[in-house]
Amino acid sequence: MxxxxxxxxxxxxxxxxxxxxxxxxxxxxxxxxxxxxxxxxxxxxxxxxxxxxxxxxxxxxxxxxxxxxxxxxxxxxxxxxxxxxxxxxxxxxxxxxxxxxxxxxxxxxxxxxxxxxxxxxxxxxxxxxxxxxxxxxxxxxxxxxxxxxxxxxxxxxxxxxxxxxxxxxxxxLPDKELKTGLAEVLKYAFLAKSCNTETAIDLLTFLESNQDKILTKDSQTMITLINACAVLKAAVVNQDEKETGLRAILNLGHTFAHALESLTGYRHYTHGEAVAIGIKGAFLLAADKGLISEEYKEKALNLLSSYGLTYTIPDDLSPEEIYAAMLHDKKASLGQLTFILPTAMAEVGIFPSVLPKEIKEVISKLKNPKNSSHNP
Ligand SMILES: NC(=O)c1ccc[n+]([C@@H]2O[C@H](COP(=O)([O-])OP(=O)(O)OC[C@H]3O[C@@H](n4cnc5c(N)ncnc54)[C@H](O)[C@@H]3O)[C@@H](O)[C@H]2O)c1
Structure with missing residues (x-):
């Protein structure tokens, strides 16, 4: 195929x-x-x-x-x-x-x-x-x-x-690099319905039911999976090549990720590992803000865990340091942080002004999984 x-x-x-x-x-x-x-x-x-x-x-x-x-x-x-x-x-x-x-x-x-x-x-x-x-x-x-x-x-x-x-x-491809790519694949699953297009498969369901084939890189399964993600990315780029609007949704998890990558000198995490932490952060933040149900949050965190995407923030990084690094990101504008947050199953929204306190609370939970309701 x-x-x-x-x-x-x-x-x-x-x-x-x-x-x-x-x-x-x-x-x-x-x-x-x-x-x-x-x-x-x-x-x-x-x-x-x-x-x-x-x-x-x-x-x-x-x-x-x-x-x-x-x-x-x-x-x-x-x-x-x-x-x-x-x-x-x-x-x-x-x-x-x-x-x-x-x-x-x-x-x-x-x-x-x-x-x-x-x-x-x-x-x-x-x-x-x-x-x-x-x-x-x-x-x-x-x-x-x-x-x-x-x-x-x-x-x-x-x-x-x-x-x-x-x-x-x-x-x-080494397993570590496969997992790094899977973080981006899960990202697409969590924002698929916001891309204004149709895919041949429901990505969330496909990821939940085909773990063994995906983790063993079965060729036909990978073609189906990559095609679905490519359809979504192409649709978003077709609508907004230069990221003046819709394309920003592809940054789900990336505000956290860029800060963690830069603070750790791009050596501690691969890009996908940092994105996986960021996606978890986005779900915790969305649940704290009452945007999504606890059930959807648990479903998302379980899916991340089931693909081994359970990375945490090193103990020696404080929430203040991470927050400050977020403000330095090239996508932060005038001290305002924009977050892409889940709003419903496979849907996300763009949130331009999340309070520093909310962000720092989530960072603390990402540092110590015992503090979060989900303990992988
Ligand atoms: N342009 C964009 O829209 C965009 C989007 C996301 C990420 N990025 C960038 O992508 C980069 C990360 O890409 P990546 O995760 O592919 O990392 P990478 O290119 O560093 O590859 C990861 C490792 O896998 C090895 N490798 C590659 N293919 C292999 C194969 N088939 N078999 C065995 N080993 C193989 C490479 O040699 C490397 O050691 C970052 O620089 C990030 O900024 C760009």
Whole structure:
């Protein structure tokens, strides 16, 4: 089974692109290359290149150059961005040629930013190899690099020419990285009805009834799951490419997550682990504010636990410190924190002014699970 859908951004007509999810897709990539392209420039990290570069390149119809960076968030920096652009000049890459990102979100983000900037923008194809990249970072055109003390601070909105997600690559994905992607998948399940679109499956029910197949990465199950998330992300991006409104709902759990990631130097948690804590925080906050029932809160926390997404905040971080870090987030405006909070089953709302006291109380509960009604 292969699923194919289209991201179509009405305000930017050239930015409609296919999103293909299936198995054994590498031989088909030649069909998605722009016709103008006579040279390819493949960016990957060491882990992914070792596993998949040979397989990918044996199927390509034109000459290619490769640029491999060290794996990990720390590689998503301006130094590597500069090196990539210089290597592209050396490889004689022209504006008609194509940059291919082969890897997780780190590679997609830095390669996409290079594609957006090199010669003011060249063709770009995403081949995501982590679950997080397949359901989230490869779709929607946000590309960026980090500054030493600020994540994703320099970047662009730059849509790819195509996204090709081959679920066979997930077979080698470490469990920790699978769980990180599952945090984003659960996020979609909790906001699905707010995306103004239909999915073939009810994500919440699907996640509750297919745990074994998902955790063992059964190919057909993963295609169905990733397709549902991709439909939701594509629908949101189609309605609001530049995040002036609806796209903000995709930040469910992210206000907590960004603060925790920055306070711990981006080393303590993966992005998804921090998002999982943030989603739990959003449910606790919503229940405290009376937005959702205790039953729905427990259902959500049980689902997080059942996928092993039970991370907590380190003891040495105080609620005040975390709150202050939230205020420094690039999405906080004039000291106002906006939270995306659940309001009903699979629905969320945007809450622009949550009281500091409410936030700090929830942070305390996230630090010590014994203080919360849910004790995983
Ligand atoms: N652009 C967006 O909209 C968006 C959205 C969410 C996250 N992000 C960004 O994505 C990044 C996180 O992405 P990620 O979680 O994919 O991390 P990642 O790219 O660092 O990959 C995680 C690890 O898995 C390894 N790996 C990747 N694919 C593999 C495979 N198939 N088999 C074995 N190992 C594999 C990588 O080498 C790496 O060590 C962050 O920088 C975050 O800011 C961007």
């Amino acid at each position: 292969t699923c194919s859908l289209e991201v179509k951004i009405p305000e930017s007509p050239p930015h409609g692109y296919p999103l293909v999810i299936g198995e054994n897709l590498f031989p088909e990539i030649r069909n998605y290359l722009p016709q103008s392209s006579s040279r390819l420039f493949i960016i990957s990290d060491e882990n992914v290149a070792d596993l998949y570069l040979a397989d990918l390149t044996k199927n390509l119809p034109c000459p290619f150059t490769t640029f491999i960076i060290e794996a990990g968030e720390e590689s998503k920096n301006l130094d590597n961005f500069g090196k990539i652009c210089s290597a592209a000049v050396k490889a004689d890459l022209s504006r008609k040629d194509t940059i291919i990102a082969l890897g997780g979100g780190v590679i997609g983000d830095i390669a996409g930013f290079a594609a957006a900037s090199y010669q003011r923008g060249i063709n770009f194809i995403q081949i995501p190899t982590t679950l997080l990249a397949m359901v989230d970072s490869s779709i929607g055109g946000k590309v960026a690099v980090n500054l030493p003390d600020a994540k994703n601070m320099v970047g662009a909105f730059y849509q790819p020419h195509a996204v090709i997600a081959d679920v066979n690559t997930l077979r080698t």
